Amino acid sequence: MKPAKTMRNDDEYTMFGPNGGGSWTTLERREFLKLAGGGLIVFFAVGDGLALQEGQRGGGYPDDPNAYLKVGPDGRVACFTGKIEMGQGIFTSLAMMLADELDVPLDSVDMVMGDTALCPYDAGTFGSRSTKYFGPPMRLAAAEARGVLVRLASARLGAAEDALLTKDGAVYVAKSPAKRATYAELIGGKKIAIRLEQKPPIKHHTKHLVSGKPALRTDARAKVTGEAKFTGDIRIPGMLYAAILRPPAHGAKLASVDTSAAERFPGARIVRDGDLVAVLHDKPDLAAEALALVEAEFGPSDSKLDNTIIFAHLKQVESRSEVVVESGNLDEGAKLAAKTVERSYFAHYVAHAPSEPHTAVVRIDADKAEVWASTQSPFRARQEVARTLGLPEANVRVMTPFVGCGLGGKNQGGQIVEATRLARLAGKPVQVAWTRKEEFFNDSFRPAAVYDVRAGLDAANRIVLWDYKNYQAGSRSSQPVYDIPHKRVLSFGGGWGGGGEGAVRAHPFATGAWRGPGSNTNIFATESHIDVMAEAAGMDPLAFRFHNLADARMKKVVTAAADKFGRTFAKAPTGHGYGIAITDYLGTYVATMAEIEVDKQKGTVRVRRVVCAQDTGEVINPEGARMQIEGCITMGLGYALTEEIRFKDGRVLDENFDTYEIPRFSWLPKIEVVLVDNPDMAPQGCGEPAVTVMGAVIANAIYDAIGVRMHTLPMTPARIKEALAAKR
Amino acid sequence: MDKTIRFKLNGKEVLVDSPPERMLLWVLRTDLGHTGTKYGCGEGFCGACTVLVDGKPTLSCQFPLAGAEGKSVLTIEGLARGGRLHPLQQAFVDEGALQCGYCTPGMILQAYALLLRKPNPTEAEIADALDVNLCRCGSYNRIIAAVRTASQAMKMKVVDHEAR
Numbered sequence A: 001m002k003p004a005k006t007m008r009n010d011d012e013y014t015m016f017g018p019n020g021g022g023s024w025t026t027l028e029r030r031e032f033l034k035l036a037g038g039g040l041i042v043f044f045a046v047g048d049g050l051a052l053q054e055g056q057r058g059g060g061y062p063d064d065p066n067a068y069l070k071v072g073p074d075g076r077v078a079c080f081t082g083k084i085e086m087g088q089g090i091f092t093s094l095a096m097m098l099a100d101e102l103d104v105p106l107d108s109v110d111m112v113m114g115d116t117a118l119c120p121y122d123a124g125t126f127g128s129r130s131t132k133y134f135g136p137p138m139r140l141a142a143a144e145a146r147g148v149l150v151r152l153a154s155a156r157l158g159a160a161e162d163a164l165l166t167k168d169g170a171v172y173v174a175k176s177p178a179k180r181a182t183y184a185e186l187i188g189g190k191k192i193a194i195r196l197e198q199k200p201p202i203k204h205h206t207k208h209l210v211s212g213k214p215a216l217r218t219d220a221r222a223k224v225t226g227e228a229k230f231t232g233d234i235r236i237p238g239m240l241y242a243a244i245l246r247p248p249a250h251g252a253k254l255a256s257v258d259t260s261a262a263e264r265f266p267g268a269r270i271v272r273d274g275d276l277v278a279v280l281h282d283k284p285d286l287a288a289e290a291l292a293l294v295e296a297e298f299g300p301s302d303s304k305l306d307n308t309i310i311f312a313h314l315k316q317v318e319s320r321s322e323v324v325v326e327s328g329n330l331d332e333g334a335k336l337a338a339k340t341v342e343r344s345y346f347a348h349y350v351a352h353a354p355s356e357p358h359t360a361v362v363r364i365d366a367d368k369a370e371v372w373a374s375t376q377s378p379f380r381a382r383q384e385v386a387r388t389l390g391l392p393e394a395n396v397r398v399m400t401p402f403v404g405c406g407l408g409g410k411n412q413g414g415q416i417v418e419a420t421r422l423a424r425l426a427g428k429p430v431q432v433a434w435t436r437k438e439e440f441f442n443d444s445f446r447p448a449a450v451y452d453v454r455a456g457l458d459a460a461n462r463i464v465l466w467d468y469k470n471y472q473a474g475s476r477s478s479q480p481v482y483d484i485p486h487k488r489v490l491s492f493g494g495g496w497g498g499g500g501e502g503a504v505r506a507h508p509f510a511t512g513a514w515r516g517p518g519s520n521t522n523i524f525a526t527e528s529h530i531d532v533m534a535e536a537a538g539m540d541p542l543a544f545r546f547h548n549l550a551d552a553r554m555k556k557v558v559t560a561a562a563d564k565f566g567r568t569f570a571k572a573p574t575g576h577g578y579g580i581a582i583t584d585y586l587g588t589y590v591a592t593m594a595e596i597e598v599d600k601q602k603g604t605v606r607v608r609r610v611v612c613a614q615d616t617g618e619v620i621n622p623e624g625a626r627m628q629i630e631g632c633i634t635m636g637l638g639y640a641l642t643e644e645i646r647f648k649d650g651r652v653l654d655e656n657f658d659t660y661e662i663p664r665f666s667w668l669p670k671i672e673v674v675l676v677d678n679p680d681m682a683p684q685g686c687g688e689p690a691v692t693v694m695g696a697v698i699a700n701a702i703y704d705a706i707g708v709r710m711h712t713l714p715m716t717p718a719r720i721k722e723a724l725a726a727k728r
Numbered sequence B: 001m002d003k004t005i006r007f008k009l010n011g012k013e014v015l016v017d018s019p020p021e022r023m024l025l026w027v028l029r030t031d032l033g034h035t036g037t038k039y040g041c042g043e044g045f046c047g048a049c050t051v052l053v054d055g056k057p058t059l060s061c062q063f064p065l066a067g068a069e070g071k072s073v074l075t076i077e078g079l080a081r082g083g084r085l086h087p088l089q090q091a092f093v094d095e096g097a098l099q100c101g102y103c104t105p106g107m108i109l110q111a112y113a114l115l116l117r118k119p120n121p122t123e124a125e126i127a128d129a130l131d132v133n134l135c136r137c138g139s140y141n142r143i144i145a146a147v148r149t150a151s152q153a154m155k156m157k158v159v160d161h162e163a164r
């Protein structure tokens, strides 16, 4: 983009772009410019999710830039984004991309994240989208800023723009590097605002000095010293901690409550707003102690569901389906098939169990509110707080301190509305921090789901028929990655968010996105069934996959995993305990192989080794990518082997980590990660893909080890023993 | 009833007037403003609240304030000296042994306690000593590497010290 006007240096920002300054008079933008404190600012729009964002905001923002980049008077670079950091490392990887494009050292880049007053609207941080969709336009914005700096330097140094180069936060004359001006000198007191309209040329990946090389996390120091602030660490004068009365079961209504004993507890204050009854105290533990004195009676839950009948319920509750994919003709496929195998697979509910339970702090001051929250969606939180208080959104500021795991569960923010209501009632700032038990009760669980799969092989052992139906799982990753002429995938129900047909509620409690939503269980069903078909074909599971794959990129990834794994697959079961599972997760290709042992007496599985090859396009921070993949593999052991929410009549029976077992040190396999180089493809998501194959790869390894096919997640010792007994 | 409890927190004498049966976790986080120690489960199942009491790893969500009387308590805030990270903290940074960082203070203190009693632990010994500490982000492999690295770095320091 060429500026339409010359740059001025005055109190007002000089605006560039086809629309001049005229289109940027929104209040938010002006507010932002005031807060920005001078410098060079580039506004840019992030394409992905725009439809979603429009949908959520009721339209009207299609070309509104939704991120800002600033080069300050001190030459430091800052990126303002509504995305948040919850451990996935974008704090570091986005900064690396900026450092490269602008030619500044990594430590002069600041990320300003998840603050609704400083950052433009963002729909939320989920779906491994941040690097994939946010990165490219941010790079363009950075290239644009660099172009402006070069232009400024050209005037100042009296050299043509194409005779100039940039390095280490300065522009210099290529032929006489001593002639240079730092970004700080170039910006000085100027205020320049640009709206990114066209695509400036960006650097080829081979020119990147920072990206592509392992970098340490830039937030690590604060996190090892205890200085990093999470929401529960926010301290505000006068703040009270809330302990909230909860029903024993979902759907149980408060019948009567007696708070007199709690009221006598020193320092305790009882507040009530309809069903919301809470004790406030200036010590959180004493609030909880006083809450225990509240006597309450609740009516019965209307839910009559439990783990033993849930699958039958889920299959009959929904009759409408979405056609995820349909090609060829199933009857034709059935005719071609020499062998057909039909199976059902099942997955139970699992909890997010984030390290940090949902927490929020709310301070209301006349007609303004300030909110600190552990959330993946600060703008959605702002909307909810504004609605609760009847205030315009502009009067609400949501700030997102560090978030202790999101995993999808922090898209929902019930604790934020609770803190808002309580702060209003109390007339004081209030902190709501869910206990672990509340977290297990109020979570939006990964839905339980059912999968019916029918597949057929022709005489040449090619899959010619794939008839796949899932119930309540959601559609993501439900399409086979194999080359199959006649296939149909149907997805019944409202997906992982629940809902569905009419008044019929599928689930006894809230459900929602769980790291790799839909995919974990769809891939469990799909890739388990591929192994079933391999056995029917009399082939080993690796050769069978190659035999049925057409996608060259996928074949490369599978080969990379197999080379690293270094074991020979044979027709299962071999007794070795080798497993394989592959997927295309939203553009990231994964092939994982595992080596396990099963104790047949106890039914326990010990995962010895996991090899994961992943092609995620250009890798910005290899260290960060490895970290995410290793974390996915480790976390995935949980939903594969133990994680299951048990419930009955609206009660959640698992309340803490004693019965809800998540992976721990003693489970740890040897993990080997292969990053398959693909720098010419734009960076893809990395925070979820590798978790999605873990159920399948372990199921397939169990079959190879002991010859029993596990059809239900999680594959607990009890289920394994049962399956072994049934086989005998 | 309030009682005055006196103990050493990261080397400094502190006095707390409080019901003595309150758990140390909340006194540290609320009364004393040391928020580095985290709440994860409140029932002794996750290790996020780990501190050292007289050198022993202690789940502060299960440890009444009264028990700290006259003792020495170390929290994550007390590990770095004069702005310099402890080798264990440095190793966590260098090995990338954290993601969200919520479990990190508890992990580091549990590992620190291990190194106090066993300066050169094997990987199996590390996994065993840290098994009560949960990390939902799945940083276990890197934490083990970090503890190994730190144990080497600390050994060098001791050697260094003795040589002088």
Ligand code: FES
Pocket (backbone or CB within 6 Å): B038, B039, B040, B041, B042, B043, B044, B045, B046, B047, B048, B049, B050, B059, B060, B061, B062
């Ligand atoms: S918070 Fe103390 S062990 Fe979990």
Ligand code: FES
Pocket (backbone or CB within 6 Å): A087, A355, A404, A405, B097, B098, B099, B100, B101, B102, B103, B104, B134, B135, B136, B137, B138, B139
């Ligand atoms: S780093 Fe997130 S829980 Fe351990």
